[in-house]
Amino acid sequence: MTRPKIQLPTTVLIVLGALFYLLSSANVATAGTYADSAHGDPTFGVNRSTAACENWPGEVCSIGDCTHCHDTFDPSICGVNELMLFADVFVSKSNQFCQKCHCTDATYQAVTNYPYCVTFGGRTAFYGTIKKQFTDDNSQPDVCGSRHNTAKIRNIIKDNGYDWGFGADPSPCSACHNPHLAQRIGSSQYHPPYDPDKSLITLPSERYNNPANLWGDDPSERMNQYASQFTDGQYQAPYYGSPGDPISGPFEPANDDTADGSNLPDYVTFCLDCHRYPQYDPDRDADVKAINYSAERHGGYPSNDCSSAPMVPEGTLKPPYSDFPNSNYVLSCLDCHEPHGTHKRLHLIRRMINGEEVPADAVSCDENEDWTQICERCHDLTGHSTGSCVGCHHYHGGICPPGGTCTDKPCF
Numbered sequence: 001m002t003r004p005k006i007q008l009p010t011t012v013l014i015v016l017g018a019l020f021y022l023l024s025s026a027n028v029a030t031a032g033t034y035a036d037s038a039h040g041d042p043t044f045g046v047n048r049s050t051a052a053c054e055n056w057p058g059e060v061c062s063i064g065d066c067t068h069c070h071d072t073f074d075p076s077i078c079g080v081n082e083l084m085l086f087a088d089v090f091v092s093k094s095n096q097f098c099q100k101c102h103c104t105d106a107t108y109q110a111v112t113n114y115p116y117c118v119t120f121g122g123r124t125a126f127y128g129t130i131k132k133q134f135t136d137d138n139s140q141p142d143v144c145g146s147r148h149n150t151a152k153i154r155n156i157i158k159d160n161g162y163d164w165g166f167g168a169d170p171s172p173c174s175a176c177h178n179p180h181l182a183q184r185i186g187s188s189q190y191h192p193p194y195d196p197d198k199s200l201i202t203l204p205s206e207r208y209n210n211p212a213n214l215w216g217d218d219p220s221e222r223m224n225q226y227a228s229q230f231t232d233g234q235y236q237a238p239y240y241g242s243p244g245d246p247i248s249g250p251f252e253p254a255n256d257d258t259a260d261g262s263n264l265p266d267y268v269t270f271c272l273d274c275h276r277y278p279q280y281d282p283d284r285d286a287d288v289k290a291i292n293y294s295a296e297r298h299g300g301y302p303s304n305d306c307s308s309a310p311m312v313p314e315g316t317l318k319p320p321y322s323d324f325p326n327s328n329y330v331l332s333c334l335d336c337h338e339p340h341g342t343h344k345r346l347h348l349i350r351r352m353i354n355g356e357e358v359p360a361d362a363v364s365c366d367e368n369e370d371w372t373q374i375c376e377r378c379h380d381l382t383g384h385s386t387g388s389c390v391g392c393h394h395y396h397g398g399i400c401p402p403g404g405t406c407t408d409k410p411c412f
Contacts, residue, residue, distance in 0.1 A: 033212065038184040038200065040064045046101070048086070048108035069179075082169055089171050090154055098173040103131035115338050116350065120253035122241030123352035126343060130173075133341035141284050144361030146348045147341035149282055156274070157204065165208025176270075176339075178202040181214050194254035196222070196263035204273045216265025223261030226268050227330035230300040234327050235261030236320055238335050238378075239355030246319035252335075259320065264332060268293055271333045298331045316380040318354070336374070353377040 034040035045064030061067050071077055071086040082089050090096045102111045113130045117123045127133045139145040150172040157166040157175050166174070173179075183198040199217040206213050215221055227235040237251035237259045244250050251259040272293060279288035293299035321329055337348045344360035345351060351358050354377045361370055372381065375389040 034066075034180045035064065036183065037180060038182050039069070039179055041184065044184070046109065089169055090150075092151075096150065096173075097171055098179075099131040099134075103129045115340065115342075116334050117338065117352040120240075120334075121238075121350065121352050122250075122252075122255060122355070123357075127341070130340060133338075136341065136343070138343045139341035141346065141365065144344045144346055144365040145342060146346050147283065148339070148348070152280070152282055156279075162205065162277075164205050174207065175204045175274075176201055178207060178211070178214070181212075183214065183217070192255070194256070194263070196254070199265060201265065201270060203270060215270055216267075219262065221266050221269075223264040223266055223268070223330075223332050226266040227261060230294070230328060230330060231302060232326075232328040233300060233330045235264070235332065236323075236327075236329055237261060237264065238353065239320060241355055243319070243355040246322050249320075251320070261332070267332045267334045268299070268330075298329075300328075300330060302328050316382075318378055318380050321378055349374055 035042065037045075039046045042062065042064045046068040047063045048061075048068045067073065069086065070084045072084060074086070077086060078084065081087060085097055087097050087100050088095075100106060101109050102113055104110055104112075110129075112128050113119075113133075114125050115123075115127050115133060118125050118127075127136065133139060134147050134150055136145075137143065139147040153172040153175050154170060156162075157164060157170055157172070159168055160166060177200060181202060182200040185198045185200060186192055186194050197217050199214040201215050202213070203210075203215045206215070219225070223235040227233040237249075237253070240250045240252045240255045249257045249259060251257065253264055272291060275288070275291045278290045280286070281288050295301050297303045321327075334350075336350055336353055338350050339348075342348050343351060345358065346361055346365065349358060351360075353374065356377050358377065359370070359373055371389045375381070379389075381389075
């Protein structure tokens with residue numbers, strides 16, 4: 001397979017073998033499913049148009065063809081990289097396979113992916129590519145930025161970590177995205193019209209153990225279903241873009257009037273696949289606590305149960321969270337957090353929450369200093385005591401029983 005051209009009988013055997021592998025292996029999608037994916041779509045799928053990419057001698061590969069990623073006819077690299085990819089799976093934080101295209105300086109096919117708060121929240125665009133979100137200097141903690149560390153993710157999932165089935169040298173991106181399944185949610189970069197029946201994420205625990213399942217494309221895998229398991233639990237979508245009308249929106253993620261989470265993937269279950277376990281952030285050299293979201297005020301624990309001493313009501317909530325104290329609002333993780341990287345904000349905090357701008361962190365990078373700017377996107381703090389919100393309240397504080405204390409902050 002390292003010769004410039006392969007004779008037709010040999011090629012037929014290779015193709016038949018590859019087809020059998022695609023249909024039988026637990027780590028890739030079937031051919032039909034791949035054709036529906038963002039990479040396999042024959043109109044906008046993967047297309048290394050400037051590359052020497054031939055699936056049959058003398059013919060150029062069609063858009064979405066497997067050989068745009070799995071290079072079998074270039075004698076200089078054929079069989080050199082894992083899974084016969086045209087580049088190494090993982091080299092460093094700024095040089096890995098997916099970032100060959102998901103960047104502005106791509107040699108072949110530059111793909112623009114804005115942050116969650118831009119595409120699904122309506123913020124003015126910045127950080128236009130996945131590579132920049134992960135690797136930009138402003139995503140580093142010394143300037144108050146943050147990111148998911150891809151090297152750490154790779155080390156967590158490799159060698160069948162958590163019994164999830166990943167191999168010895170997995171792409172860190174594949175922990176959350178199955179490249180053979182991930183779909184394009186909308187018809188353009190800003191995705192109108194938004195299609196909730198499409199999804200680009202896969203549960204890490206299902207990547208190999210349930211390989212045909214995209215997460216969030218099914219109505220049973222949405223935020224309204226997650227919230228409904230708790231007493232009075234309901235999901236209320238935050239505003240999209242600038243604050244809207246308490247009744248009509250527009251609301252995330254589709255910039256329309258759907259507000260109950262029936263169009264939003266269950267990101268809590270998705271994120272907790274990893275974050276139910278204690279983690280470690282090598283960028284900050286700090287531990288990351290395991291999260292029990294069912295026992296948190298922003299999660300399943302009744303957020304409207306604040307009447308017993310020494311606890312006091314949490315204050316008035318801003319629209320569209322106007323039914324408090326009669327509702328137990330269960331938030332999506334991505335209502336407040338970015339999944340990839342954040343410009344000058346610690347803890348992957350979004351730069352727009354509930355339709356309002358969240359300022360960049362102060363240069364001091366004191367994680368207690370600017371939390372009020374975040375909390376007041378949803379909480380009306382008029383007349384409340386001054387100082388940092390986390391001086392008394394913890395964003396991952398655990399259960400606050402009457403007369404007791406949160407995990408590491410007082411209840412009042």
